[in-house]
Amino acid sequence: MSEVLDRGVTEVELKVVGTRPIRPDGTEKVTGAAMFGADFSMPGMLVGKIKRSPHAHARIVSIDTRRARAVPGVKAVVTAADFPDLASEEYEGGESASNLRDLSLNCMARAKALYDGHAVAAVAAVSAAAAAEAIDLIEIEYEVLPHVIDVEEAMAHDAPVLHAHLFTEGLETRPLSPSNIAQKNELARGDLPAGFAAADVVMEHRYTTAAVHQGYIEPHACVASFAPDGQCQVWSSSQGQFMVRTYCAKVLDLEASNIRVTPAEIGGGFGGKTTVYLEPVALALSRQAGAPVKMVMSREDVFRATGPTSGAVIEIKLGATREGEITAADVVLKYQAGAFPGSPVGAGSMTALACYDIANFRITGYDVVTNSPKVAAYRAPGAPIAAFAVESAVDEMALELGMDPIVLRERNAVKDGVKAAYGPTYRNIGYLETLEAIRDHPHYAAPLGPNQGRGVAVGFWFNVGGESTAAVHINEDGTAVVVTGNPDIGGSRASMAMMAAEVLGLPIEKVRPIVADTASIGFSMLTGGSRTTFATGMAVTQAAQKIVAELRRRAAQIWNVDPEKAEWRNGAAVCLDPAKPEIEPLSLAALAGRSARTGGPITAEVSLTAQGAGPGFGAHICDVEVDPETGHVTILRYTAAQDVGRAIHPAYVEGQIQGGVAQGIGWALNEEYVFDRLGRMENAGFLDYRVPVASDLPMIEPIIVEVANPRHPFGAKGVGEVPIVPPLAAVANAVRRAIGVRMTDLPLSPPKIRAVIDAR
Amino acid sequence: MPRVVAVGSAARAFTLGAAEIDVEASTVGAMIKTLDTLFPGFGEHIERRMAIAIDGEIHQDASGAPLRPDTEVYLFPRIGGG
Numbered sequence: 001m002s003e004v005l006d007r008g009v010t011e012v013e014l015k016v017v018g019t020r021p022i023r024p025d026g027t028e029k030v031t032g033a034a035m036f037g038a039d040f041s042m043p044g045m046l047v048g049k050i051k052r053s054p055h056a057h058a059r060i061v062s063i064d065t066r067r068a069r070a071v072p073g074v075k076a077v078v079t080a081a082d083f084p085d086l087a088s089e090e091y092e093g094g095e096s097a098s099n100l101r102d103l104s105l106n107c108m109a110r111a112k113a114l115y116d117g118h119a120v121a122a123v124a125a126v127s128a129a130a131a132a133e134a135i136d137l138i139e140i141e142y143e144v145l146p147h148v149i150d151v152e153e154a155m156a157h158d159a160p161v162l163h164a165h166l167f168t169e170g171l172e173t174r175p176l177s178p179s180n181i182a183q184k185n186e187l188a189r190g191d192l193p194a195g196f197a198a199a200d201v202v203m204e205h206r207y208t209t210a211a212v213h214q215g216y217i218e219p220h221a222c223v224a225s226f227a228p229d230g231q232c233q234v235w236s237s238s239q240g241q242f243m244v245r246t247y248c249a250k251v252l253d254l255e256a257s258n259i260r261v262t263p264a265e266i267g268g269g270f271g272g273k274t275t276v277y278l279e280p281v282a283l284a285l286s287r288q289a290g291a292p293v294k295m296v297m298s299r300e301d302v303f304r305a306t307g308p309t310s311g312a313v314i315e316i317k318l319g320a321t322r323e324g325e326i327t328a329a330d331v332v333l334k335y336q337a338g339a340f341p342g343s344p345v346g347a348g349s350m351t352a353l354a355c356y357d358i359a360n361f362r363i364t365g366y367d368v369v370t371n372s373p374k375v376a377a378y379r380a381p382g383a384p385i386a387a388f389a390v391e392s393a394v395d396e397m398a399l400e401l402g403m404d405p406i407v408l409r410e411r412n413a414v415k416d417g418v419k420a421a422y423g424p425t426y427r428n429i430g431y432l433e434t435l436e437a438i439r440d441h442p443h444y445a446a447p448l449g450p451n452q453g454r455g456v457a458v459g460f461w462f463n464v465g466g467e468s469t470a471a472v473h474i475n476e477d478g479t480a481v482v483v484t485g486n487p488d489i490g491g492s493r494a495s496m497a498m499m500a501a502e503v504l505g506l507p508i509e510k511v512r513p514i515v516a517d518t519a520s521i522g523f524s525m526l527t528g529g530s531r532t533t534f535a536t537g538m539a540v541t542q543a544a545q546k547i548v549a550e551l552r553r554r555a556a557q558i559w560n561v562d563p564e565k566a567e568w569r570n571g572a573a574v575c576l577d578p579a580k581p582e583i584e585p586l587s588l589a590a591l592a593g594r595s596a597r598t599g600g601p602i603t604a605e606v607s608l609t610a611q612g613a614g615p616g617f618g619a620h621i622c623d624v625e626v627d628p629e630t631g632h633v634t635i636l637r638y639t640a641a642q643d644v645g646r647a648i649h650p651a652y653v654e655g656q657i658q659g660g661v662a663q664g665i666g667w668a669l670n671e672e673y674v675f676d677r678l679g680r681m682e683n684a685g686f687l688d689y690r691v692p693v694a695s696d697l698p699m700i701e702p703i704i705v706e707v708a709n710p711r712h713p714f715g716a717k718g719v720g721e722v723p724i725v726p727p728l729a730a731v732a733n734a735v736r737r738a739i740g741v742r743m744t745d746l747p748l749s750p751p752k753i754r755a756v757i758d759a760r
Numbered sequence: 761m762p763r764v765v766a767v768g769s770a771a772r773a774f775t776l777g778a779a780e781i782d783v784e785a786s787t788v789g790a791m792i793k794t795l796d797t798l799f800p801g802f803g804e805h806i807e808r809r810m811a812i813a814i815d816g817e818i819h820q821d822a823s824g825a826p827l828r829p830d831t832e833v834y835l836f837p838r839i840g841g842g
Contacts, residue, residue, distance in 0.1 A: 169770060185768050274840075346838075347840070377842040422837075462818075462841075529839070
């Protein structure tokens with residue numbers, strides 16, 4: 001259990017929020033009864049399979065499906081010809097705008113295959129064997145083109161161009177020729193040359209990171225049914241059923257009202273399930289076949305055709321005085337976008353210096369298309385990559401100045417009233433408190449042995465609010481149901497139920513949280529951006545408050561007193577009228593039992609756009625031991641402090657912190673996409689793509705810091721993304737101090753470390 | 761008059777390089793309309809691509825938000841998440 005440091009939370013007596021009840025989905029999960037995407041089935045269901053490009057870049061000359069269609073049991077074969085040829089249009093469907101044409105082309109290639117694994121056709125058949133046979137019999141003539149995957153090679157003027165229509169945005173003058181650089185963006189403040197002139201020490205480094213996958217255990221899966229009357233149903237594992245509905249409607253040119261999407265349990269998403277891959281294809285197959293179609297990706301499919309996040313190159317120049325004031329920073333970020341524009345370089349740029357109050361800086365970002373799978377969001381998209389470079393550079397500066405790395409960060413820390421590097425002014429942030437938490441933790445003073453090192457790094461994420469809907473229904477026995485439209489990927493059902501229980505005055509066991517389909521609850525943005533407990537929790541709280549107001553009104557009606565004289569305390573209406581001291585409180589169950597005679601069903605629904613999401617900060621300490629013979633890095637100890645505003649369910653918060661750190665350690669030490677010379681992924685499986693497992697890691701110790709967010713009814717801030725931001729640099733900084741050499745190229749795999757040790 | 765600060769070169773590609781623009785408007789919606797008149801296409805770019813912070817606070821749905829004469833509005837690239 002973590003240490004909880006409370007800073008400034010206004011203490012009201014809370015009975016449920018802040019406790020650790022058993023998770024509502026626990027029994028189903030541990031008994032295997034939970035229905036994940038691949039578990040759903042329907043009578044007469046067909047098996048759908050995708051034929052994928054074996055080439056990293058190729059023109060599709062022709063597709064002949066005749067032999068495939070002739071296979072007994074094959075009911076449908078689709079290619080891009082079965083999808084509308086959409087115009088290029090930005091559309092708000094997930095968390096931010098996506099280009100619908102690119103989205104459609106990523107689901108099914110048209111004219112060109114842009115990466116190894118790109119879908120080029122699909123089949124539905126009565127059996128997996130028939131579908132597989134048909135896939136093999138689809139004849140595709142390719143004209144193989146030169147490919148490019150490395151981000152800097154893709155930026156070169158003579159690089160193979162992926163999209164003839166792509167001209168770099170963000171340049172002062174419109175370029176005359178197409179480029180793989182989709183966008184250049186720059187954030188700047190102050191006088192950069194003057195800032196460097198004021199520095200006593202100026203350091204420059206170049207850092208690189210590999211593309212890594214979100215690594216969710218559950219592969220993408222769905223069942224889709226396209227009925228003859230045009231009514232569509234989709235059951236799928238995603239981070240947002242409304243996102244699936246919107247994108248299916250757009251990709252297939254259908255009306256949203258004709259599509260009902262039911263969310264399955266989700267076995268991990270981490271941002272990677274904020275878009276669609278299979279669902280529109282399954283609907284297209286179902287429409288042609290006249291039967292439901294189930295599609296489940298293999299692990300190889302997941303690696304080759306979904307996710308990952310960017311591989312990147314980051315150049316950083318940092319200047320500081322001998323006293324430790326960082327006077328200037330110049331950061332250049334080059335991020336792979338994969339086959340279509342849209343890397344997280346914008347967020348990387350905005351987060352790069354978000355922990356630092358620096359007067360003079362310039363951050364330049366490049367979004368670069370490459371012949372690799374289109375990147376998808378991954379926990380704090382873009383931020384860990386930028387933080388790896390910035391936090392490594394700050395660590396080098398601390399070493400050069402002979403300063404404690406925490407003291408250097410405190411010296412330059414943002415605080416309330418400081419304008420963030422990306423614009424807005426910080427309010428109610430807990431960054432200094434997280435630094436204080438790790439500085440004062442026994443871990444920071446613990447002794448180290450030979451070949452061991454200790455690294456420190458910090459991280460930031462914006463956290464967002466957005467559109468959410470929630471309903472609270474009171475049952476006739478006084479129990480309650482909380483209905484939301486957000487898939488539960490990190491414990492949101494528990495936190496929703498807890499906030500409702502707190503307001504209603506019910507024990508948590510009396511509140512059942514449900515995630516509804518798109519026809520059963522109003523719109524909610526997807527679960528992502530660390531928004532659900534904050535934004536949907538706000539909707540739940542307001543809905544519960546409406547219920548309480550209604551219960552007070554009904555009690556007053558029963559007592560024949562003014563509603564102001566009916567107060568809600570501990571799950572019951574209490575009469576405050578001094579003229580009626582004999583009146584006994586009316587419990588929620590008693591009021592629910594009389595609902596038919598006091599105004600009918602007791603229910604409330606609230607839809608809102610949540611504003612005021614408080615930004616999150618984390619500060620981490622990592623101890624490593626490097627084996628000088630093998631280059632293997634062992635994580636000895638890891639402590640992670642994070643300002644979470646208010647931990648609604650501390651155990652889930654701790655889980656989020658531990659999970660983010662574990663993924664960050666994998667990113668730092670092991671994980672990478674490896675391509676052969678033809679641009680084909682060589683390690684598309686968990687045996688060769690090595691994510692950390694429990695035996696690789698020590699117990700990660702979370703420190704929950706609570707600097708309340710006054711814009712949330714219980715003070716909550718987003719939690720899920722900050723924890724993955726610092727680990728890349730925390731590990732690298734620890735390795736630096738263990739071996740005495742700065743490693744700048746992730747992952748810090750044993751061969752690389754051995755090479756550095758040998759060269760010392 | 762409210763001051764609009766366009767963060768990032770993508771936004772400033774619309775504003776002819778200007779980082780700060782004073783706009784006569786009493787709501788964010790009116791401000792966007794005025795900016796679109798001054799810089800054709802910028803309104804759609806703001807609607808599609810940008811987040812808005814009013815006096816330091818990020819607004820997800822800001823079109824009706826009032827602006828005072830001393831309000832500072834930051835336009836910066838929209839934020840998603842994982």
